[in-house]
Amino acid sequence: MKREALAAIAAAADPAALEALRVGLLGKQGSVSALLKTLGAMSPEERQAKGPAIQGLREAVAEALASAKQAFEAAELAERLATERVDLTLPAPEAARGSVHPVSQVMDELAEIFADLGFAVATGPEIEDDWYNFTALNMPESHPARAMHDTFYFPDQAPKGGKMLLRTHTSPVQVRTMLAEGAPLRIIAPGRVYRSDSDATHTPMFHQIEGLVIDRDIHLGHLKWTLETFLKAFFEREDIVLRLRPSYFPFTEPSVEVDVGFAIEKTPDGRSRRVLGGSGDEPGHGWMELLGSGMVNRRVIEMSGLDPNEWQGFAFGLGVDRLAMLKYGMDDLRAFFDGDARWLAHYGFSP
Ligand code: FA5
Numbered sequence: 427m428k429r430e431a432l433a434a435i436a437a438a439a440d441p442a443a444l445e446a447l448r449v450g451l452l453g454k455q456g457s458v459s460a461l462l463k464t465l466g467a468m469s470p471e472e473r474q475a476k477g478p479a480i481q482g483l484r485e486a487v488a489e490a491l492a493s494a495k496q497a498f499e500a501a502e503l504a505e506r507l508a509t510e511r512v513d514l515t516l517p518a519p520e521a522a523r524g525s526v527h528p529v530s531q532v533m534d535e536l537a538e539i540f541a542d543l544g545f546a547v548a549t550g551p552e553i554e555d556d557w558y559n560f561t562a563l564n565m566p567e568s569h570p571a572r573a574m575h576d577t578f579y580f581p582d583q584a585p586k587g588g589k590m591l592l593r594t595h596t597s598p599v600q601v602r603t604m605l606a607e608g609a610p611l612r613i614i615a616p617g618r619v620y621r622s623d624s625d626a627t628h629t630p631m632f633h634q635i636e637g638l639v640i641d642r643d644i645h646l647g648h649l650k651w652t653l654e655t656f657l658k659a660f661f662e663r664e665d666i667v668l669r670l671r672p673s674y675f676p677f678t679e680p681s682v683e684v685d686v687g688f689a690i691e692k693t694p695d696g697r698s699r700r701v702l703g704g705s706g707d708e709p710g711h712g713w714m715e716l717l718g719s720g721m722v723n724r725r726v727i728e729m730s731g732l733d734p735n736e737w738q739g740f741a742f743g744l745g746v747d748r749l750a751m752l753k754y755g756m757d758d759l760r761a762f763f764d765g766d767a768r769w770l771a772h773y774g775f776s777p
Contacts, residue, residue: 427457428483435490441498448491458484523777525770528750529633529762533616536635536746539659540614543652545637548613550599552620553580556588558598562729563677571676576622592620595743596636597677600722603638604730609737610641616746626758633746640722640732640739646680649719649740653684657716661753665703669713678720678741685713688752699755714752717744 431451438444451458461480465473537547550558565571567588575594582590599615615636624630639648650670657666666686673683687706690698706713719742724734747759754773756762761769770776 428486431458431483431487432490435487435494438494441495444491444494444498451487452484452491458487522767524767525775525777527762527770528754528756528773528775529746531775532746532750532753533633533635535660536656536749537614537616539656540637542659543656545612545614548599548603548615549617550593550596550602550615552593552618554591554593554598555584555586556591557584557586558601559591559593559595561586561588562601562726563597564723564725564729565676569676571674578620578622593617594621595619596634597741597743599636600638600677600741601726601730604640604727604732609732609739611739612639612641613637624760626760627748627751629747629759629763631763632759634743635746637719637742637744638722638739639741640727640737642736642738644721644738644740646682646721646740649682649721649742652740653717653719653742657686660749661702663703667703667705669706673718673720675718675720677723677726678718679723681718681720683715684717684719684742686716686752688712688714693755697757699757700752701755702752714748716748716752717742719743 434447435444438447450456453459462484465477465480468476559577560569560572561567577594578592580590580592584590596615596617596619599613599617603611603613603615613636615638617634618631619634620631621628622630637652639652654666654668657668658664669685669687671683671685673681675681685706686702687704687708688700688702689704689708689711691701693699700712700714704711719740722739722741727734727737727739747762750756750762751759754775756773
């Protein structure tokens, strides 16, 4: 039987014939399988006498089938290699290319505008010490304003007390820069910040730019002029209307929140978009909160190693993603971080 089986395998003309042989020999109803089944009914002595031969047959058949199959596959590959040709003159398929992200674009525009106004760029770590993010900004451990920030904490103890955290704003860079460089100062600090927060105008990671001016005899008028000048340059419109609302931040006194007026327009595809300009109090208009700001609190200047009787200043912190939404007309902040090239192209960001 063994010789016959091996001869049939060697003679198989193609892979289909080989498969039929495999089923006939080793399949459920196959002849070799039937022989294997007889082992169960044998006495131990008989099994010891005939078992090795039957097992040997099964192995030999399986091996012959496998090597015949391999031979067919090798022949097929050789055939394809011989007949197929790569046409090197064909143009390559178009690979998808990325574009500048609106947030990067806005960051660059802002840095350029502020450079013209004499601001240098400062940076700080995203994994921050509780002391710089809160305490030095006049928010001691039990301060209620801490609760407004929905902070992501690490289990690690911070060197200066409290826990390490993902910075919730760029304001800690104020303290770091005053401590490192002293006064006078005129800086912006762009970067990522993190809060446990998510809806159409809030994402858990977003971007802020901090501004800080420390000098002698600085007052609120300098702040207002700086913000108006930069917003008009950024939006390239003279009809920008700002609304300054009294507010509260522990690290500024007085504090003002700045809103910008926009009109709601319908796009041809039925979506609504916000277009800047005019007062937000007109019908069909609204106000969008852009930034928080104020005169730097004396206690912050003190904790940053400067004498508040000699040095004063103003600071502001603005949401870069919100600025991008307003300038380029996006309606949902969450789509900023989906990485969808079609979405980018829709808003005019293509390679
Ligand atoms: C602050 O973070 C203060 N550090 C700002 C500041 C700096 C005030 C210096 C005074 C002096 P606030 O929590 O309001 O403030 O956030 C500032 C801006 O970030 C908001 O106006 C808004 O534009 C933006 N923002 C806040 N939360 C989110 C979020 N989850 N997603 C996107 N943008 C956000």
